[in-house]
Amino acid sequence: MKKHKTAPNRRTKLVIWTSIMALALIAVYILGIFIPDTAVFSSFLNAKQPPSFKHLFGTDALGRDIFLRTLKGMAVSMTVGIAASLISAVIAIIVGIAAATGSKAADAFVNWLIDLVMSVPHTILIILISFALGRGLKGLLIGIAATHWCSLARLIRGEVLQLRAQHYIAVSRRLGKSHGWILTHHLLPHLIPQFFVGLVLMLPHAILHEASISFLGFGLSPEQPAIGIILSESMRYLSAGMWWQAVLPGLVLVLMVLLVEQTGEHLQTILNPYSVQQ
């Protein structure tokens, strides 16, 4: 971020920056969705072309334009990532609240459950789930969703425990409000920002996991233009000197992940009431 003396204050700038980043992400996403399948045709005349103005990222061994395929792949990865993170965040919020408001046994059980998910390497757990559901999009989605909720659930549990110790909740309880009323009127409104920030911060991990698992050959099918699949294809032509297929799509992936991560962190600052005065 550049520092201008006459610029608006930091918070306004942060909001503007975050909006620009979010817009860029949405633009890539929409572009990826609306590129027709026919644009990524294979033609052996154009095969293995290095990057040029006509093909920004060059072409692969089947003559498909790698730039367009990367954009499409990014959209697919983001769709999978968003869906998986959404499921994961919902699981996290339910589990987190259950742990913090339920009985001691429920709390212990949730902690044990989190330990259970953490006790198998996530890559292997996702492979196992994908295997059980007969490889494909569904297995990938459920696998990622099942492994990413732990840290957010812990965060929400802590948050709810803290909230429950507040006076106004104790007053509310003494006034005879039911658990459900306190939950919907006092707890959930506080958790909504947490939920969205948690969701956005989970997204990069989900996208990276999606790419890795697709790279290993589980998850999306080889015809689909996922980043992981493009990169695993590039392995075969690496020693033939086709560097562009390995480097450029990966670079896009890294940039997108960084962008999502930054957006999430900015969102966290913006939504945090204590940073309003900055």
Next chain:
Amino acid sequence: MSELLKRSVRIFFTYGIRTLSLLFAVSVVSFVLISASPINPVQQYLIGLGTAVSPQQRAELEDYWGVNEPPVQRYFGWLSEVLHGNLGESALYRRPVAEIISERFWNSFALMLCAWLLSGVMGFGLGCIMGMYQDRWADKILKKCCYILSAVPTFWLGLVLLLVCSVWLKWFPIGFSAPIGVRSEDVTLGQRIYHLILPAFTLSLMSFSNIALHTRQKLSDVLSSEYVLFARARGEGKWTILRRHGLRNILFPALTLQFASFAELFGGSVIAENVFSYPGLGSAVSAAGLNGDVALLLGITLFSAVFVSFGNMAANILYGIIDPQIREVEA
């Protein structure tokens, strides 16, 4: 000392029971997942064989997987076999799974140990530098690097390193833990190490940012404390303060964190081994998954859970012993 011993024994037992319950749950969950899969282990084994099998062999297989038994009984039948050390026969390699795991584990172990040590030393060192020069340029650059590295997928980093170091510079071979065409008995230690460097480096780059950022945070906490202010007032130099006050406070938490990262290490090694075609457990597990080798997949899953729980146990014991505030083991 006996107090310390007593405490560590108690921690050991509490965590031992917890770990056993977790391992039991892992075995249940993975067995259920495998059973839910559309792939039939007996069928898969026979398909892979391609030749006729004697009825007796088939009966043995069906007995191992408990084909005609109800699910709960099938699970316990399988579990008792596993506890007796029989992990079944791999459909892919035609050998007992336990044999494959014990053989390949040493390859993976060498890889993970190198990466673990490297990332620990690198992360801790860089974390110290970042903490010492907080908010100066060295810190800012290193912090940016850590953030960027956390956004880089392991397999892509491996690909790029492979491209640069092996294809362009021809410093390192492309994959495998030994040269092709050399019998495994003839491979020298030097050749093994030579083939190990690049994957280990990739793996360590993936995990060092976590420990570096943690160390930086801890060190900056220490440096802003009052006892460091007092030490400074006494005229102690920067590095003396690091040695006398910094390292003592941050070394063990960093070590604990490093032990607790076994799961990520194992997960990362699956990816790294696939990129570098390194013959360890990671490349075996993905091959098993892709080829429907149920026995091998189950075996490695269980093994990885045991491996991770060893790391967690070490972390918890270290944590419990060094920090007197944590008397009671908490969840």
